[in-house]
Amino acid sequence: MSTTQESPITLLDPTSPPRPAPGCDVCAALEKQRAGYERRENTRQATDCEVEMRNHPKHSGSTS
Numbered sequence: 001m002s003t004t005q006e007s008p009i010t011l012l013d014p015t016s017p018p019r020p021a022p023g024c025d026v027c028a029a030l031e032k033q034r035a036g037y038e039r040r041e042n043t044r045q046a047t048d049c050e051v052e053m054r055n056h057p058k059h060s061g062s063t064s
């Protein structure tokens with residue numbers, strides 16, 4: 001049996017940057033950094049900040 005199931009790939013959507021979580025200093029700092037990088041057209045670094053913001057473990061949505 002060979003059922004090929006395509007696993008959904010979660011791609012980062014560059015058109016919708018993540019929003020910093022309210023009250024989170026880390027996210028706020030990341031958002032500031034991101035804006036700075038974007039202004040300098042440093043897309044790669046800006047994306048890094050977005051990823052970090054999305055993956056910030058303190059409020060990733062998991063209930064623990």
Ligand SMILES: [Zn+2]
Nearest residue numbers: 024026027056
């Ligand atoms: Zn955060």
